[in-house]
Each structure stands twice: as structure tokens, then as C-alpha cells.
Amino acid sequence: MLNKNFKLFLGIAIVITLTLACFQMAFVITEGLVASGNSVTQRHDFIQGHLLLWQLGWFNWMLAALGLLTFCIMLLPYIPKSEWRILGILLVGLGIVPDIGAEVIFAFVIPHSYGIDPTLANLQLLEMIAMQLTGTLGNGLYNIGGLLLNVLLLGNKSLPRHIILAGIPGWFFGFGLSIACAHYAFDAARFFTAAGMVWSTAWMLAIILFIFPNEETMKVDY
DSSP states (O other), X not given: OHHHHXXXXXXXXXXXXXXXXXXXXXXXXXXXXXXXXXXHHHHHHHHHHTHHHHXXXXXXXXXXXXXXXXXXXXXXXXXXXXXXXXXXXXXXXXXXXXXXXXXXXXXXXXXXXXXXXXXXXXXXXXXXXXXXXXXXXIHHHHHHHHHHHHHHHTTOTTSOHHHHHHTHHHHHHHXXXXXXXXXXXHHHHHHHHHHHHHHHHHHHHHHHHHTGGXXXXXXXXX
């Protein structure tokens, strides 16, 4: 019972963290993002004027990245053992590296780049590098690994198939985000970010509420 309650608590904490991170990006740190459409000077001024909120927002995204990896690890007892399961979790884990690296750049490097280059050219370069690291590379690895794990869940006949199948579109929204970031299509990136995070977070909550409490009957031993 203790283990079951802990998994439920941890799962809900992950969903809350993801939801808060999305809220912060949509309503708190928005004006400092390239996708806001603001000029580089306006973005710089916003970051300097709201530095603590800016850094807290990106710190929460670091926690969200670790939360996604933790959630995928929590899925492993429900996936039949295979080399594909190992590959899936490895890809998600690899996505952590560029993702958190980008968030460190956003939170702690970009705010101080003005002292090195008052023309803000370095700030723009750092923004582009960080966006490609998190939006294209990190997000791409997350979604390849996550989709693979999601599909492998279908091999467990004890799981409700409608819940498992419902997760698949979320990963494709994520692929859309990676493509949009790679091509600097900011309007499309905003759409895929919103659609993907809402869909995926709702799916994760369904897994947490309807599958994790039934570990004894739904996990696999093969």
C-alpha cells in the first residue's frame, strides 16, 4: 500500500510540475521568448526586469524534464521485457542532456550575455542554440523514445487499450514541435507545444489514476 500511495503521489507531482511549467511559459516568461515576436531589445529588457521569475520558470522546466524521465521509468513494469524497452528509456534519458543544457543557457547564460556583448548578438545566437537543443534535439529524442514505450505498452493485454492508444497522438504533436523548431516556425511551435503538452499531460494523468493503482493485476512478469 505504501508503494502504491507513493507512486500515486509522485505521478501527480509530475503532472503538477508539467502543468506549472506550461503555465509559466504561456503566461509568465512569455515576453522573454523568441516566439513572443518581441524584438531582441524587448526580450532582453523583460529578462533583466523579471530575472527571478525567468530563472524559476526555466528551473521548473528542468524539473519537468526529470519528471518525464521518471514517469517513463514508472511505465517499465507494465511493458514486456525486450531490447526495444531498453532503447525507449535510453532515448528518453538521452533527451534530458540537450534539454536541460538548453534550459541552463536560457536561465543562467542568456541573462548575463549582455555584459559580454552589449549589441545583443550573442543573446540572439544563444537563443537559437538553446531552442534547437531543447525544441528540436531534446524534444525529438523524448518523443521517439516515448512513442516506442507507448507502442510497447500495447503488448500488455492487461492494460486498457483505449487509454494506451490515447497516448499516441501526443507524441506526434511532439514531433510537430521538433519540426517547427528546426524550421523556426514559431506560430506552429506554439500550437504544437500547447496541443502536445495538454494532450500528453492528460494522458499521463489517466495512466497515473487508472493504471498505477492496479499494479498487482496490470504489471508484467515477462
